[in-house]
Amino acid sequence: MASDSLRQNLIQVSRFSAVGVVNTLVGLAIIWGSMYLGLGYVKANILGYAVGLIVSFTLNSRWTFSQRAKEGGSTSATYALRFLIAFLIAWGANYMVLIFGVRSFNLSQYIAQLGAMATYTVVFFLLCRAFVFSAKK
Secondary structure (H helix, E strand, O other), X not given: OHHHHHHHHHHHHHHHHHHHHHHHHHHHHHHHHHHHOOXXXXXXXXXXXXXXXXXXXXXXXXXXXXXXXXXXXXXXXHHHHHHHHHHHHHHHHHHHHHHHHHHHHOOOHHHHHXXXXXXXXXXXXXXXXXXXXXXXX
8 A cells, every 4th residue: 555655664764864863873972982082083083984884784774674674685795785885875975965065055064064964864765775775576
């Protein structure tokens, strides 16, 4: 039924959003904690995103897209590689929107970040759903 499909999509979006909140909190805690302990902000940022990538993959593969992953039958390594590719594409889209907003529209860097983050989230969700954890029927 169409309503069941809509319901499943809403559940996935809700779960993906919840994972995003958890992932953001974990990433920020790692970044700020590392900086507090004396690690430079660039290294702290890399560490936070590396840990966040692992947290995001674990939660999204086991909870957000778990049924789709079971139906797909791919290995964890395949999902991990696809997840990394999706992350890089989404981050690239994020970066392009950020740079375009600042340089072409003279937006504040803070405002441009909001558009870039929204772009990352939408692109990453769609790639996770269609490419990373796609169900093969």
